[in-house]
Amino acid sequence: MTPAKPSKMYVTFWGTRGSISTPGRSTEKYGGNTPCVFVQYQDTNIIFDAGTGIRGLGLQLFEELEDRNGHLSLHLFLSHTHWDHIQGFPFFQAAYIKGTELVIYGSSNKGQFLESILSRQMDVDYFPVGLSEMAAEMKIQEMSDETMRLGPVVVDWQEQIFHPGGSVRYRLTAGGKKVAYATDVELDRMFRPEFQDENSDGALRDYLDFIQGVDLLIADGQYTEKEYAEKVDWGHTSIPVILELAERAKVKQLAIFHHDPQHSDKILDSLWHECHAGISDRESGMNVFWAREGMTLAV
Amino acid sequence: MKVKFWGTRGSIPVPGKDTTTYGGNTTCLEITLESGRKIIIDAGTGIRLLGQHLLAEAGKIDIHLLITHIHWDHVQGFPFFDPVYDPESKIKIDGFPTCIKGLSVPFDNKMGDGFFPLKFDDLKAEMSYLDTLNGGPLKVDNAVVDSIPLQHPQGGFGLRFREGKKTLVFLTDNELTEEAWAGRHPEDYVKFCKDADLLIHDAQYTPEELEKRKGWGHSDYVSTLNLGLKANVKKLVLFHHDPSRKDPEVASIKAHCEELARKSNPDMLIDAAKEESELTV
Ligand SMILES: [Zn+2]
Ligand SMILES: [Zn+2]
Ligand SMILES: [Zn+2]
Ligand SMILES: [Zn+2]
Numbered sequence: 001m002t003p004a005k006p007s008k009m010y011v012t013f014w015g016t017r018g019s020i021s022t023p024g025r026s027t028e029k030y031g032g033n034t035p036c037v038f039v040q041y042q043d044t045n046i047i048f049d050a051g052t053g054i055r056g057l058g059l060q061l062f063e064e065l066e067d068r069n070g071h072l073s074l075h076l077f078l079s080h081t082h083w084d085h086i087q088g089f090p091f092f093q094a095a096y097i098k099g100t101e102l103v104i105y106g107s108s109n110k111g112q113f114l115e116s117i118l119s120r121q122m123d124v125d126y127f128p129v130g131l132s133e134m135a136a137e138m139k140i141q142e143m144s145d146e147t148m149r150l151g152p153v154v155v156d157w158q159e160q161i162f163h164p165g166g167s168v169r170y171r172l173t174a175g176g177k178k179v180a181y182a183t184d185v186e187l188d189r190m191f192r193p194e195f196q197d198e199n200s201d202g203a204l205r206d207y208l209d210f211i212q213g214v215d216l217l218i219a220d221g222q223y224t225e226k227e228y229a230e231k232v233d234w235g236h237t238s239i240p241v242i243l244e245l246a247e248r249a250k251v252k253q254l255a256i257f258h259h260d261p262q263h264s265d266k267i268l269d270s271l272w273h274e275c276h277a278g279i280s281d282r283e284s285g286m287n288v289f290w291a292r293e294g295m296t297l298a299v
Numbered sequence: 300m301k302v303k304f305w306g307t308r309g310s311i312p313v314p315g316k317d318t319t320t321y322g323g324n325t326t327c328l329e330i331t332l333e334s335g336r337k338i339i340i341d342a343g344t345g346i347r348l349l350g351q352h353l354l355a356e357a358g359k360i361d362i363h364l365l366i367t368h369i370h371w372d373h374v375q376g377f378p379f380f381d382p383v384y385d386p387e388s389k390i391k392i393d394g395f396p397t398c399i400k401g402l403s404v405p406f407d408n409k410m411g412d413g414f415f416p417l418k419f420d421d422l423k424a425e426m427s428y429l430d431t432l433n434g435g436p437l438k439v440d441n442a443v444v445d446s447i448p449l450q451h452p453q454g455g456f457g458l459r460f461r462e463g464k465k466t467l468v469f470l471t472d473n474e475l476t477e478e479a480w481a482g483r484h485p486e487d488y489v490k491f492c493k494d495a496d497l498l499i500h501d502a503q504y505t506p507e508e509l510e511k512r513k514g515w516g517h518s519d520y521v522s523t524l525n526l527g528l529k530a531n532v533k534k535l536v537l538f539h540h541d542p543s544r545k546d547p548e549v550a551s552i553k554a555h556c557e558e559l560a561r562k563s564n565p566d567m568l569i570d571a572a573k574e575e576s577e578l579t580v
Contacts, residue, residue, distance in 0.1 A: 017314075019379070020344060020347060020375075020376065020379045021312035021314055021323075021324075021344055022314060022344075022347075023308070023312055023313060023314035023315070023318055023319075023322060023323025023324050023344070023574075024314070024319065024322075024323065024324075024574075025319045027314060028314075028315065028316050028319065031314060031315070032312070032314025032315065032323065033314050033315075052311060052312055052313075052314070055311060055313075055542065081414065082413075082414060082415060082416070083375065083378075083405055083414035083415055086414075087311070087371070087375065088311065091310070091311050091542070121371075121414070124452070124453060125369060125397065125400075125401075125453055126369060126370060126371050126374075126401070126404060127370060127371055128370070128452040128453075128515060128516065164407075164416035165407070165413065165416065234416070235416060261347065261379070293314075293315075
């Protein structure tokens with residue numbers, strides 16, 4: 001008798017681009033869709049963010065419907081409601097399938113409730129189909145408990161204050177492995193003395209604890225150090241800072257995410273090369289890569 | 300007149316290898332008049348690269364921006380249009396009466412729960428709303444622009460540009476249907492497009508797809524072709540490609556239109572809008 005194969009979390013990148021979708025030849029490799037990451041662990045389906053990438057995911061889920069016994073149960077976790085993280089939602093075909101169970105989670109730490117933000121996106125003036133017309137059994141849930149359990153998957157979350165309007169980071173624990181999704185956060189403001197404020201030290205400690213030893217960290221690394229100097233307070237992180245912090249926290253794999261719209265495949269390739277020259281000097285053993293649309297990792 | 304396509308896709312931007320020929324950015328056109336003045340139509344994602352191009356070309360900009368209607372795919376690129384952050388930019392806005400509301404909606408709404416970190420009021424450019432097209436034609440140098448209502452949910456404007464002897468008509472997000480009321484009936488559009496040198500029109504669906512999507516506000520390519528033929532336009536360009544449409548499919552729709560047109564008007568030129576391509580009228 002062969003022992004049962006241990007389950008893994010399968011992490012697929014459907015959208016990796018930050019700020020705005022960037023179609024065209026120069027972004028074919030790393031992708032031009034805005035954030036959407038799908039994590040599947042046994043029968044638990046988790047989606048991070050609903051950028052334009054969620055359109056492709058929805059089509060794929062629809063195709064797999066038969067293999068999934070005609071039924072979908074999905075958990076969508078929103079980091080925040082900036083446009084690049086919700087703009088694909090009206091095009092998420094799975095939400096139009098009757099019988100689909102879809103729970104949407106987001107921070108309650110907002111001036112308006114999550115539901116009204118999503119409804120505003122699908123207001124009749126801006127989009128021809130209203131939120132209430134989506135056929136799925138939809139539940140919009142503002143998170144209150146610190147830890148959630150979705151079957152065998154434990155979901156932890158924390159607020160990130162260093163981003164305009166705030167954002168939420170998430171961590172999944174399943175099968176003894178951890179995957180963290182922490183995008184749209186300005187770690188430079190927490191870490192570099194010249195940019196810190198009175199909240200920085202506490203925020204940095206919480207962040208390092210949260211990502212400590214994770215098997216995969218999907219992290220904001222939108223800017224080069226030089227670009228960051230022009231974009232202080234825009235809410236995103238420079239590459240050297242995320243490398244340094246991920247190493248400190250003994251992250252095993254680091255996926256740099258939320259690529260700048262100005263960064264072509266050529267630029268991202270060369271950033272990868274530069275980074276790998278540096279990493280071998282430090283010999284941390286951390287595997288670093290730039291997230292590519294369509295890529296699946298087994299964690 | 301010249302027209303350059305910066306965004307040709309309907310509904311949602313579609314990056315990826317399947318759309319690199321016809322383009323994945325949502326609606327944005329650049330019209331250059333004989334005088335050199337630029338008129339931009341719509342602020343879909345295509346406007347991001349247009350903004351960079353304009354600043355690189357001229358340093359500072361003085362343009363008209365006309366908005367057909369305010370569905371997301373026609374306004375979502377506006378926060379990424381670099382000239383709005385330049386105090387030297389002058390942008391004269393006109394089009395569908397709700398256009399200012401539409402251009403401001405992607406921004407922060409002052410409640411801290413906006414769709415974008417900045418507020419519309421933070422923009423540096425000198426922007427003015429002309430409010431002319433709603434009442435009648437708009438004159439820009441030697442060109443005259445006038446409008447026609449669209450058959451589309453929540454409405455919108457189609458636009459006609461006339462300069463010298465040349466006429467260009469842009470009609471997107473328009474459902475050509477016999478069921479439409481007077482003013483938006485196919486015959487009304489035939490009149491509006493009559494003998495145009497160039498007609499750019501919504502051709503999002505195939506006739507089969509349209510069967511399931513009546514009332515969504517878009518046309519199938521056969522109806523669009525018939526409008527071009529009846530109006531006797533010299534060139535027809537198919538526009539607002541469906542997000543699901545891959546490049547070879549767009550090409551075969553174009554070929555099918557050419558084949559259909561061969562019997563009645565073999566002289567009419569037909570093309571499908573390609574991002575980054577430019578046409579002279
Ligand atoms: Zn973002
Ligand atoms: Zn954000
Ligand atoms: Zn449209
Ligand atoms: Zn529309």
